[in-house]
Amino acid sequence: MTPRTITELAAALRDGSTTPRTLLDAALAHVDRTEQDLNAYLAVTRELGYMQADAASHMLEEHPDTASPLCGIPMALKDVLCVDGIDTTAGSKILRGFKPPYTSTAVQRLFDAGAVCVGKTNCDEFAMGSSTENSAYGPVGNPWDIERVPGGSSGGSAATVAAGSVPYSLGSDTGGSIRQPAALTGVVGFKPTYGRISRYGLIAFASSLDQIGPFTRTVEDCALVYTTIAGHDPRDSTSDPRAVDDPLASLHAGVAGMRLGIPREYLGEGTEPGVRDAVQAAFRVLEAQGATLQEVSLPSTDVALSVYYIIAPAECSSNLARYDGVRFGSRVERPSLTDTYLQTRGVGFGNEVKRRVMLGTYALSSGYYDAYYRQAQKVRTLVSQEFEAVFKEVDAIVCPTSPSVAFPMGSRDDPLSMYMCDVVTLPANLAGIPGISVPCGFVDGLPVGLQVIAPRFEDARVMRVAHAYEQATDFHAQLSPYASAAA
């Protein structure tokens, strides 16, 4: 038995060949077997899971026709998503023991649909990183090669889907934190348009860039999860009130007649030759499907990385100010208030978080604001405008998701080389536009991802192109050793 997709499991639940409890038993057993190697979970929510599995059984019995396709199916949540009464650490020591008294809107929508929560997944501390090595609770192994990273920051959510423990999971993407680990672990990862998924209950890294999204085995599954969690939420003022297009309606429309752009700057020197070959082969596949491919230019790409590393740390320095040890999480008690602050944060935060808090504090300081933050905002506008201009020529952009395949743990100890991981994903965050990664090949047994990017609110178009590619290839059907072992 190979790991099945949401679509397959939904059918099995309805034809009586399985039950939510059976699926949860299997997921938990798989997690138990693989955790020692993968460390993908920070918490396994067994009790909550069985409660939800029983409720899902009931829903399926009562309303088999109207129950959501997600009903009764196990899933996992990145540990930056708050769940009422469940430990939520964001991969940080400073939040050890924190149990939020509320559930994030996106997660609540899954729960309402009958989803069954297996656990909270490991991630870079406060979602800051591209390898999941910045977790305070140890790194995550890539199911294709556990000596290598799964990418990040949503490494645990990517790894658990790639290992076949669950058919889907949620992550968050601030500069590529869903798409890049999806590429590095050979699964589908989608960052929707900014404002499509409520951020309420998502522990913030950089508010203007953060967006929740799914990891799945197929684009169709991605569409199912997306339609369940997308849509306006009055508790998030940045969530958009417009009606959500149903991606399933256009999923099978194909790419014939579509114009697809390849940004010259996204296949630059930093791209590994194997990745370049795989992606160029993917372009040919799309062409064979009837799409017209053309080169386009996004000239600000080289400065986008610098701009991202001003804006994201600036917002992070402010968002993380609340972790002061006064009201929740861990506290280092000292006789004076100032020392309590310094020690609590000094001990509670890891190096990458401290680096970004300092970078952001500096960028917002009086005398530097104009030179850094204000200037960065101007370039951010320019990045958006360049995308808009390109989208007048083409319907979507196709390009690599990551310049490299999964790299060995500990091999990128220089922060700048780590930051380079996101060079082709973070522009979409700066512009607030949707992007997806689908498996498009292997280099020495390690997965490569193809990224599809479209204009704001064209989330359905992104999935349509990705689906057309996926249906023409079988890379998505290849299983990591951990998933094969489940068979």
Added chain:
Amino acid sequence: MTETATIAAALDRYEVVIGLEVHAQLLTRSKMFCPCPADYTSAAPNANTCPVCLGLPGVLPTINQEAVDFTVRTALALHCDIPPFTKFDRKNYFYPDLPKGYQISQYDLPLSVSGHLEFPVGGDAVRCGITRVHLEEDTGTMHHAGDVLQSATSSLIDLNRCGVPLMEIVGEPDLRTPEAAREYLVRLRQILTYIGVNDGNLEKGSFRCDANISLRPRGAQELGVKVEVKNMNSFRAVQRALESEIERQTEVLDAGGTLVQETRGWVEAQGRTISQRSKEQAHDYRYFPEPDLPPLRLDAAFVERVRATLPELPEARAHRFQQQYGLTAYDAAVLTDTRDEADTYEALVAARVPAKLAANWQSGDVAALANEHHVPLQHSGLGIDGLASLLRLVDAGTINGPTAKELLAELYVSGGNPEGLVRDRGLAQVSDTAELSALVDAAITANPAAAADFRAGKQRALGQLMRAVKEATGGKADMPLVNRLLRERLLEQ
């Protein structure tokens, strides 16, 4: 020299420049960015809190539209412009009463700009510019075991106040005397309470004021070194603190010294300000646009809808009272001091009480009773309708003044129907000429000496005769009529 003389002497040589910043809590039902009740005084500590105002991880603010409406209403009352585009910003600093580590405020694009407030000071018209009125959130409150947090052994935090909508009204440095500063605040508070956005309580801190003050030699163009004064919780404290600062700064300047830019706190008990923080120690608040809240666009139609909710403002109303009801400037000012007062007056007049009669009773006996019982007329047993019917009885001559006064005092507390009581207790005034003439004759007969004195020209002797008649009617006689009848009878004999 007395303090006043010192100040006067200082003002001869130096021009005082004062600008005031007022923080006023809005009387909205809920907090600025969450649905918690904004009433923070009547709940148990930390009872009116939620994940949003507690600053827990992952939660987001949403804008309270009522707070926006109230701020725009205030801005319009202060003749401000409302730009079509405004946004919120984060003001970052660490303090335990600020759970998020930043306050959501407004920095470079406030809700309103360029207004003014005009008012008289000692007969001169003063016009003070309003730089801006913007919207932010209040912090929590702390109770230290010690004087200040730094030396306290422990401190308790109550976050009920945290997130209460707070309006900051920044005045231009257009004020030149402590008296003008005080008057500015009195007028500003009157307007805020009139338009129903703030309860104007300086003591509890729902209306708070910080002052910036500098001195420069008369004729100088350049402004002097600015000192910010805080911790003033009454109008009197503001005036005294500014006077004290003028004295202190004059001494330094007279001695050839230079002032330092700093924040000073007013210490009421010592009657002086003490240094709290120098410019070097000032926070760098690292303002930047609040990414969790989209910018607000306030179109002209919205502004006009808010304008339509503005009541008549106190100055205009006082002017109208003079014109419409023939009141003196003084009476008109007293009767428009608060919106309740003015509404009460107009309700009395609308209930067919003559304007002058209503003015006299409302600002006299009624005001005294309200003060004595700490209950305004509308919440008293009598109520506005009761007072109107009582005063109509006075106007119709059904009861005399003293009877009305006694009834008012009684009904103010116990309540009741004045007309019914007058009928049941037989309190109606005796104004039958024949009946009173007989009593007048009896009084003259009974008090021959007083009658003789009056005839001999002693006007005061009439009092004894009046009292005799009044007593004979049980206090119900129409005394102006008794007076006339007595004079006629005494002079004809």
